[in-house]
Amino acid sequence: MSANDFDSVDRDKGVDHFESADRFELRPVGRVSSPLTDRTGAPRQPDEDAPPATIRLDPEFATAAADLRPGMRVVLLTWLHAARRDTLAVHPRGDRARPATGVFATRSPDRPNPIGLHEVTITAVGDAGFDVAGLEAIDGTPIVDIKPVLGAIETR
Amino acid sequence: MSANDFDSVDRDKGVDHFESADRFELRPVGRVSSPLTDRTGAPRQPDEDAPPATIRLDPEFATAAADLRPGMRVVLLTWLHAARRDTLAVHPRGDRARPATGVFATRSPDRPNPIGLHEVTITAVGDAGFDVAGLEAIDGTPIVDIKPVLGAIETR
Numbered sequence: 001m002s003a004n005d006f007d008s009v010d011r012d013k014g015v016d017h018f019e020s021a022d023r024f025e026l027r028p029v030g031r032v033s034s035p036l037t038d039r040t041g042a043p044r045q046p047d048e049d050a051p052p053a054t055i056r057l058d059p060e061f062a063t064a065a066a067d068l069r070p071g072m073r074v075v076l077l078t079w080l081h082a083a084r085r086d087t088l089a090v091h092p093r094g095d096r097a098r099p100a101t102g103v104f105a106t107r108s109p110d111r112p113n114p115i116g117l118h119e120v121t122i123t124a125v126g127d128a129g130f131d132v133a134g135l136e137a138i139d140g141t142p143i144v145d146i147k148p149v150l151g152a153i154e155t156r
Numbered sequence: 157m158s159a160n161d162f163d164s165v166d167r168d169k170g171v172d173h174f175e176s177a178d179r180f181e182l183r184p185v186g187r188v189s190s191p192l193t194d195r196t197g198a199p200r201q202p203d204e205d206a207p208p209a210t211i212r213l214d215p216e217f218a219t220a221a222a223d224l225r226p227g228m229r230v231v232l233l234t235w236l237h238a239a240r241r242d243t244l245a246v247h248p249r250g251d252r253a254r255p256a257t258g259v260f261a262t263r264s265p266d267r268p269n270p271i272g273l274h275e276v277t278i279t280a281v282g283d284a285g286f287d288v289a290g291l292e293a294i295d296g297t298p299i300v301d302i303k304p305v306l307g308a309i310e311t312r
Contacts, residue, residue, distance in 0.1 A: 022298065024182040024235050026269050061268060063244040067261035074260075077271055079180050088219040104230075104302040105223035112217060113182050113300045115233055115271065142178065144269045146260040 026079060028142035029064070030057040030129060036138045053135040055143055056128055065146070068125055076118040077145035078137050083114035116141070119149060182235060184298035185220070186213040186285060192294045209291040211299055212284055221302070224281055232274040233301035234293050239270035272297070275305060 034053040055076065057065055068074070087110035089100040103111040120132040190209040211232070213221055224230070243266035245256040259267040276288040 022184050024184075024237075024298070024300070026180040026182055028178050028180075029268050061244065061260075064258045064260045064268065066245070066258040068258070069261075072261070075273065077269070081180075088217065089222070102220045102222040102224070104217075104220045105225075105228070105304055107303060107306065111301060112185055112220065113233070115301050117231065117273070117303065142180070144180070145267060145271050147263060147273065148261055150263065 026144050028058070028079065028144060029061045029146075030055050030143040032056075032078070032135065032137045032139060032141040032143065034135060034137065034139045034141075036136070038138065050134045050136040052123065052131060052133050053137070054129055054131050055146075057130075057143075059128070062127075065130070068122055068130055068146070070122055070124055072122045073149040074120060074122060074132075075147045075149060076116075076120060076132070076135070076137075076143055077147070078116035078118060079142040079144050080109040080114035080116045080137075081140075081142060082138070083109040083111065085110075085112055085114060087111065115144070182300050184214070184235065184300060185217045185302075186211050186299040188212075188234065188291065188293045188295060188297040188299065190291060190293065190295045190297075192292070194294065206290040206292040208279065208287060208289050209293070210285055210287050211302075213286075213299075215284070218283075221286070224278055224286055224302070226278055226280055228278045229305040230276060230278060230288075231303045231305060232272075232276060232288070232291070232293075232299055233303070234272040234274060235298040235300050236265040236270035236272045236293075237296075237298060238294070239265040239267065241266075241268055241270060243267065271300070 032053055033056055035051050036053075087103060087108070089102050090106055090108045090110060091100055092098045092106060109116065116137060118135055118137060120135055122130050123133050124131040188209050189212055191207050192209075243259060243264070245258050246262055246264045246266060247256055248254045248262060265272065272293060274291055274293060276291055278286050279289050280287040
């Protein structure tokens, strides 16, 4: 696709798609309980020695969680409450020798809507939540959604 | 792990982790422009014949998007604005012959915080946004975040 082919984007710039009235309210459905207690001590990604954690769910959402089972792979969506929302570019992994990179091309927690994605395996399920292996989120992090990792089409 | 081992969850039930003051505000950073215009016509998952789409970004976030490139695999996070937030269980794929399943074990758009995850390949980048292949979100869907699909640790 050439630059000219992208006119479809520029042509509609005048359309008021970004009116300030557009705000969406998230509410936590649970919280992370973890030995990780501060952000600087948190591993950067789940395969870098993150500890097991417990997800404690608000009882109001018990029905939504009723079919979670040990062994399932799920994506936890978290609200990274310690993040900065006004950061648009970062030095990857805090290394100032590397060029600043727009946050949408990074996994920086600092970003306009600081939602974290964490793919984990459920190891145990209880009445008030479940345990997962290898979660890098710090203690108290709000959980906003839980989704199964997709398998083959016929099993969805 | 036995049921008794899960006492760590139940023991702390009295802690006020779910106070109503906890609300997080999302704001769109862009919108989907797509030939898909209604929810019933949308494919259920991206590998089921979803069409190409254009992501139009709010100019305010141009710096955050500056390092997106054709060929990159990214996860688009959308706000599924047509979804019902009070739905806690669904019949998978609308088939009432299948048992109702808690939404956290499904990819139903109807869920307490209706955030969609869409893994796509960027096919072209322009001043006001970018094109992607195979996106199942309907026209006008708000984009709330864009994250690179993780590669090997050393390239992060």
